[in-house]
Amino acid sequence: MTKYWIGCLLIPFLTLSLTSCGDMSVSEGSQPRIEKEHAPRVIAHRGANEWYNESTITAYQIAAETGVDSLEIDLRMTKDGELIAMHDETIDRTTNGKGKVSDYTLKEIKSFRTLELDNSKVITEEIPTLREIMETFRDTQSYYIETRLVNGELAMEEKLIRLLEEYQLLNENLVTIQSFSEESLLKIKALAPYTELALLFRKGSFSLEKAREVDFPVIGIESTDVTQKIVNELHKKGKEVHVYFIDKQTQKEEQQRVMEYQVDGYFTDYIHFTKEILAI
Known part of the structure; x- marks a missing residue:
């Protein structure tokens, strides 16, 4: 049975058991239940990539069915200026093709297929x-979108904002835009001032001083850089701390560790596990 069908068959039973998919090391009921409006955000990292090819429509559909708070989408731009969902600079790891996204037109990109063995x-x-992706979900989901420089240049921000405006997603406050590039976020802020923005820090490069000073409401930190002091200091500044995981x-161990610090969001590859430890 493929990952996709495992996910689809178990989704109707999520309200009965969050341990249906994946290996769960936390026992049922081991944490007090958190009210949804006060719960940390559960952000589906590249969709439900535990059960299906990452960053595909199906992966996002499965994630949406589990009731996550946001769908995380990494953007890359094709040679002819189209925005696609792809984490890596190249298509080598996740598809049957090779080469940089920026070297292909959208038509050429569409000739390749994402691949996974199950x-x-x-x-x-x-x-x-x-x-x-937006045509599939429209305003039924929240989006957590990552921008980046294209060959060192600001190139995708205007295209992104036009798309979000076309689908009226900015008006509904359904979008958070994250980036490791402060320059990209500042351009987004100029184009769409009321959009929630998250500044990401790479592993080992976190600066509490910078995180406290920047004018962005969300700070994204790699889990091993997160400490109680950091979370407390950023909370004092009115900022949310969203944690991503490289390894x-x-x-799962790291999710349980940072949970004790009361972080505000989890970019999770294990949706059911995260929901269970948070008891939501």
Whole structure:
């Protein structure tokens, strides 16, 4: 049975048991239940990538069915200026093609397929554009979108804001935009001043001084850089702390560790696990 069908078959039973999919090391009822409006955000990292090809329409659909707070989408720009969902600079790791996204037109990108092996069966799906994702979900989901420089230049911000405005997502406060590039976030702020923005820090490069001073309401930190002092200091400044995880092998342990610090958001590769430890 493929990851996709495992996810789909178990989704109707989520209200009965959050331990249906994946390995759970936290016992049922071990944490006090958190009211939804006060709960940390559960952000589906590249969709439900535990069960299906990352950053695909199906992965996002599965994640949406689990009731996550946001769908995390990494943006790359094609040679002809189209925005697609792809984490890596190249398509080598996740598709049957090779090369940089920026070296291909959208038509050429669409000739490749995302690939994943499950029980010796190859699962394939096309690489989606951001427009196709928005067309699928419209205002039924919240989006957590990552921008980046394109060949060192600010290139995707105006295109992104036009798309968000076209689907009226900014008016509904359904979008958070994150980036490691402060320059990119400042351009977004100039184009759409009321959009929630999150400044990301790379592993090992976190600066509490900078995080406190920047005019962004959310700070994204790699889990191993998170301490109680950092969370407390940023909370004093009225900022939220959203945590991402590089190492899947230690992610569950790290999620439990940072939970004790009362962080405000989890970029999770293990949706059910995160929901269970948070008791939501």
